Every structure is written in C-alpha cells, then in structure tokens.
Amino acid sequence: MNEFKHKSIATSLYDTDCIDEKFAILEQVVKDAGFDAILYTFIPKLSRLINLQPVFRFSNGYAQFIEHYHKNNFSKHDFLLRLLEEGITDPVDWWEKAALMDLTEEEKHVNNTARHKFGITKGLGFPTLGSNLGLAGVSIISFKKEDENRQIEPEIINSLHKNSRIYHDHMMVHQDDRYSFILPLLDSLTPKKKIVIKHLISGQPMKNIEDQGVTERYGEKLLLELRKSFGDITKNELIYLLGLLNITEYL
Numbered sequence: 001m002n003e004f005k006h007k008s009i010a011t012s013l014y015d016t017d018c019i020d021e022k023f024a025i026l027e028q029v030v031k032d033a034g035f036d037a038i039l040y041t042f043i044p045k046l047s048r049l050i051n052l053q054p055v056f057r058f059s060n061g062y063a064q065f066i067e068h069y070h071k072n073n074f075s076k077h078d079f080l081l082r083l084l085e086e087g088i089t090d091p092v093d094w095w096e097k098a099a100l101m102d103l104t105e106e107e108k109h110v111n112n113t114a115r116h117k118f119g120i121t122k123g124l125g126f127p128t129l130g131s132n133l134g135l136a137g138v139s140i141i142s143f144k145k146e147d148e149n150r151q152i153e154p155e156i157i158n159s160l161h162k163n164s165r166i167y168h169d170h171m172m173v174h175q176d177d178r179y180s181f182i183l184p185l186l187d188s189l190t191p192k193k194k195i196v197i198k199h200l201i202s203g204q205p206m207k208n209i210e211d212q213g214v215t216e217r218y219g220e221k222l223l224l225e226l227r228k229s230f231g232d233i234t235k236n237e238l239i240y241l242l243g244l245l246n247i248t249e250y251l
Contacts, residue, residue: 004033006159013170019177023057026138026167030059033156034147035122035140037061040164042171042181043081044134046241049231051076052188055181062141065118074113077106080125084135091157094123122147126161128168133244138164175249186250194251196222200239201248 012025023040030038037059047054054075056066068074075081079098098111114120122142129136140160171177189197196219199209209219227233230241242248 004153004156004159006155006162008166009163010166010170013167019057019180022167022170022177026163027059029163030140030160033140033160034144035124035142036144037141039066039139039141040137040167040171042129042134042136042168042178044182044185044245045132046134046230046245047182047185048134049233050188050229052184054081055184057180061143065114065120068113068118074110077104077110079103079107079111080137080139081135082107083125084127084130084137087130089127089130091161092125092127093152094120094125119143121145122150122152124152124157124160126164128165129172132241136168138167175246179250182245182247182250185245186247192218193222193226195219196226197242198248198251200235201242 007029009025009029013022016022016025026040027038039056039058039062041054041056043054053070053073056062058066079101080092080094083092083097094111095115098107103111114123120141121144124140126138126140127136128138138160171181186194192214195212195214196209199206199212199214199219200223206219206223207216210216214222223235227235227238230238233241
C-alpha cells in the first residue's frame with residue numbers, strides 16, 4: 001500500500017457538477033488507503049418504513065455483491081443497517097464487530113455470503129447519518145487476502161470517516177445529488193397521492209384540494225392510506241418526515 005496522507009475532499013467536490021465524478025473523488029481516497037471498492041447509501045426513513053430496497057452508489061468492484069444483495073433482499077437482515085438504526089456513530093470493522101454481537105441467523109448468512117461467496121476480506125463502515133431523516137453511511141471493502149487480519153491505522157480510519165461525512169453532507173445539501181436516493185419513494189406514490197402530499201405540506205385545509213381535481217372525501221381516504229403505509233403514523237408525523245426530505249422539490 002502506498003503511504004496514505006489525509007486530504008480533505010471538501011473543495012474537490014465543488015469542482016464538478018457531475019455526480020459520478022463526485023463519487024470518483026471519494027473512491028480515489030479509498031483506493032489510496034489500500035481498499036478496493038466503496039459504497040454509499042442514503043435511506044430516507046419513509047423508504048425504510050415501507051421496506052423499499054435501499055439505493056446504493058458503488059464502485060464496480062461492489063457490483064456483483066450488490067446485485068446478489070438486492071435479489072435476496074439482504075437489507076432486511078444487514079447488521080450494519082441495524083447498527084445505524086440503533087444510533088452508532090463510530091467506524092465499524094465488519095468482522096470484528098460481528099464477532100462481538102449476537103447476530104440472527106439471517107444476519108450471519110448475509111455476512112457469510114459477503115465474506116465467503118464474494119471474497120470480502122476486510123470491510124469498514126462509516127456512519128454518516130442516523131436520525132428521523134433516515135440512515136446513511138459509507139462502506140469500504142478489500143478483497144486482498146493479506147488484509148483479512150490487517151489492523152488499519154487510526155489515522156487512516158479517521159481520515160476516511162471525515163471524508164465520508166464530507167461527501168454525505170455534500171449530497172444532502174444538493175437537490176440533484178439527493179434525487180436518486182429519493183426516487184424509489186416517489187415512484188411508490190400514485191399521481192393522486194402526490195397531489196395529496198403537496199396539498200398536505202401547503203398547510204391548506206383538505207376541502208381546498210378539490211381545486212386540484214381530487215374530492216375532499218377521496219383526499220382524506222388517500223391521506224389515511226399514506227399514513228397506514230408509512231407505519232400507521234399520524235398526520236403530523238407524516239408532514240414532519242416529508243418536510244425533512246423537502247419532498248415538494250421533487251414532486
């Protein structure tokens with residue numbers, strides 16, 4: 001591995017408007033640290049509530065595992081996602097952390113598949129978000145046999161974690177960058193439900209929705225369906241979660 005020196009990617013991310021190029025900037029930092037591939041995900045809480053598959057942005061080296069991950073719905077039994085939901089904020093060494101946890105059989109299967117079927121010898125997870133907005137984090141992996149028992153220097157872990165958070169923060173404040181992660185949620189909504197959501201966030205009474213081609217009675221019915229589909233949450237909770245995503249920007 002080449003000597004690794006910390007360098008913030010904050011300025012570089014503003015040198016391009018291309019989402020792929022932005023990801024490549026973070027990916028290069030990961031490769032400079034001696035790893036082979038990287039993944040980033042942001043999972044809005046509303047997407048999690050209705051069990052939508054998470055959207056990943058990832059290196060080519062991650063592609064085969066991610067295809068298998070989605071095909072087998074591994075997100076339901078991913079112990080890293082469980083840790084994010086539990087509020088972990090520190091970096092995670094996959095196999096070291098897993099050895100200390102009481103994993104379910106399904107979680108063990110996901111880990112064994114990653115480790116033995118796809119040859120991931122080392123994995124590190126960097127939480128970047130765990131809140132009412134949703135979950136987010138960066139995972140980096142190595143396929144090198146010699147990395148299986150390698151202890152990663154604290155300076156490298158700290159640098160990778162900082163740059164992971166910088167990348168995440170950049171994604172969150174740029175509407176176009178967030179869009180791909182929110183798209184599955186939007187696709188799950190019918191046109192009429194989108195109208196109800198826009199009207200709901202506007203703060204107008206439901207009777208005024210008839211100006212948009214939806215009767216008050218049908219609007220109330222769709223609102224009830226939305227609340228139930230997102231875990232039987234209240235109207236105010238729904239408004240709050242939609243507001244966190246700035247969802248009207250995408251409707």
